[in-house]
Amino acid sequence: MNIDLSRRGFLRLAGAGVAATSLGAMGFGAAEAAEAASVRAFKLTTTTETRNTCPYCSVACGIIMYSRGDVKAGETAELMHIEGDADHPTNRGTLCPKGAALKDFVHAPTRLTHPRIRRAGSDQFEEISWDEALDKIARAVKDDRDANFIATNDDGTPVNRWTTTGFLAASATTNETAWLTYKTVRSMGIVGFDNQARV
Missing domain, CATH: 2.20.25.90 (ADC-like domains)
Incomplete structure (x- = not known):
């Protein structure tokens, strides 16, 4: 038996075979349809x-x-x-x-979820509320700035510096948040300012 198949005819036949196999592999076959019906729902669909x-x-x-x-x-x-x-x-x-x-x-059972403080003379940390923690931080910042803010240098030039407190910013943030953090810290006069990305 002699098959007369041109090069162009061979390419057409091969292309049709690839297309038919691809359709079957993509789930258009009866076996794939039956298997898809028995698959359980994705576990994260209700989350x-x-x-x-x-x-x-x-x-x-x-x-x-x-x-x-x-x-x-x-x-x-x-x-x-x-x-x-x-x-x-x-x-x-x-x-x-x-x-x-x-x-x-x-x-993790050791993960901290509330602020803690070790009071003067104590060897134990105790849990405090977020309000108490933020009030203590705000009071310490205000007292230190009032006591150590440098408005002018020796010849009277305004410098507006606060050198006794430093600020370490987070790096896992947006550009907008980083810009606002920088502006807030510099507006208070803090000189010692760094970012966690350099640590």
């Missing part, structure tokens, strides 16, 4: 998706956290899963080993 920033280093990778429970309705949210954010320009969905283990960091 709330929240975007955030990894807290570990100064790279500021984007993460997506999945939780169950309606916080607005008074329920406690349970963190189910954390993964890298593929739409984030910094990490494009990848995470380092520390970032990949963030769920364990969140659920």
